[in-house]
Amino acid sequence: MGKKALIVADMLNDFIDPQGALYVGPAGREIIPFIAKKIEEGRAAGDLVIFLCDAHDPENGEFRLFGLHAVKGTWGAEVIPELVPQPGDHRVEKTSYSGFYQTGLEDLLRREQVEEVGVMGVCTSICVMETVKELFYRKFSVVVYKDGVADFDPQAHAFALKHMERVFGAKVV
Ligand SMILES: [Zn+2]
Numbered sequence: 001m002g003k004k005a006l007i008v009a010d011m012l013n014d015f016i017d018p019q020g021a022l023y024v025g026p027a028g029r030e031i032i033p034f035i036a037k038k039i040e041e042g043r044a045a046g047d048l049v050i051f052l053c054d055a056h057d058p059e060n061g062e063f064r065l066f067g068l069h070a071v072k073g074t075w076g077a078e079v080i081p082e083l084v085p086q087p088g089d090h091r092v093e094k095t096s097y098s099g100f101y102q103t104g105l106e107d108l109l110r111r112e113q114v115e116e117v118g119v120m121g122v123c124t125s126i127c128v129m130e131t132v133k134e135l136f137y138r139k140f141s142v143v144v145y146k147d148g149v150a151d152f153d154p155q156a157h158a159f160a161l162k163h164m165e166r167v168f169g170a171k172v173v
Contacts, residue, residue, distance in 0.1 A: 002046060002113045002114055002115030002116070003009040003046075003047065003078075003112055003113055003114045003115065004042070004045070004047040004048070004114065004115070004116045004117070004118065005045055005047060005048035005049075005050055005109060005112070005114040005115075005116070005117045005118070006038060006039065006042040006048070006049050006050065006078075006117075006118045006119075006120065007050045007052050007099065007117055007118070007119045007120070007121070007122030007131065008018060008035060008039065008049070008050065008051050008052065008083065008120050008121050009052045009119065009120070009122065009127045009128055009131060010052065010053065010054055010070070010121050010123075010127050011032075011035065011076050011079055011080055011083050011121050011122065012070055012076065012077055012078060012079060012080065013075055013077075013079075013080055014054075014055060014068070014069045014076030014077065015069070015120050015123075016028045016029060016032070016052050016068045016080045016122070017080060019060075019165075020069075020076055021067065021068060021069040021070075021071075022066055022067065023128070024107060024122050024123060024150055024151070024152055025071040025152060026110045027151065027157075028122050028123050028150045028152065031082065031120070031122075031147065031150050032080070032082050033148065034056050034120075034145070034147040034148045035083060035120050035121070035134060035148050036082060036083060038118070038120060038145065039083065039097060042118075043086065043088070043089075046065065046078070047118075048090060048091065048108075048109075048112055048114060049085075049086075049088075049089040050089070050090045050091075050092055050105070050108070051079055051083075051085050051089060051090065051091045051092070052092050052094060052099045052105070052121070052127070052131065053077065053079065053091060053092070053093050053094065054069070054070035054077060054093075054094060054095070054127075055068070055069050055070065055071075055072040055073075055077050055093035055094070055095065056069070056070050056072060056077070057071075057093055057095065058071055060095060062095075062096065062097075064170065069106050072093070079091075080090070088109060092104060092105050092108065093102065094127075097126050097127045097130040097131075097136065098127070098131055098133070099127070099130075099131040099132040100119050100131065100134040100138075106138065109138075109140070111130035114140070115140065116140065116141040116143065117135055117140050117142050117143070118142075118143045118144075118145060118147070119131060119132055119135075119142060119143070119144050119145070119170075120144075120145050120148030120149055121148070121149060122149065122150050122151065123149075123150065123151040123152060123156075123157075124149040124150060124151040124156070124157040124160040124161065125153065125156035125157060125159065125160035126151075128144070128160065128164075129148050129160045129163065129164055129168075131163045132144060132168050132170050133164075133168050135170075136169055136170070141171075142164075142168070142169070142170040142171065143172075143173060144161065144164055144165075144170045144171070144172045144173070145173060146161060146172055146173065149161075156158050
């Protein structure tokens with residue numbers, strides 16, 4: 001049996017702190033305790049814990065759509081204090097929605113012989129779904145924890161959960 005990994009997407013101050021530049025809203029805060037618990041369990045079981053983090057260049061094209069957020073090296077791009085990465089955890093920086101776009105995520109998962117990936121974080125219909133789609137293409141087994149994902153838009157959230165299950169073969173639990 002291969003290893004398991006947990007991906008925690010964009011649980012950064014700019015998305016999760018009410019003072020953040022692109023605050024997701026209360027839905028983003030409600031998932032914190034669940035994610036904290038899953039991370040604890042994952043570390044104890046020897047799973048890979050991967051913080052997948054926006055780290056944008058101020059010139060990034062995404063800002064046309066969403067405004068300035070998670071600029072590399074700023075407070076907004078740091079993981080929220082409730083979930084601080086520990087030694088042994090991994091941090092993968094990304095510059096777009098997908099965790100696989102110009103990142104080392106695939107190398108990391110292959111090197112560690114990961115077979116199953118649990119996904120949590122924000123936003124369900126954007127970075128979470130784009131990453132789940134890419135995991136599907138690469139034939140990983142994927143579990144999406146519905147108590148561990150959130151979105152600005154409740155309808156997009158519901159659609160994305162359904163879509164990831166039906167179209168990208170994720171187990172939504
Ligand atoms: Zn972004």
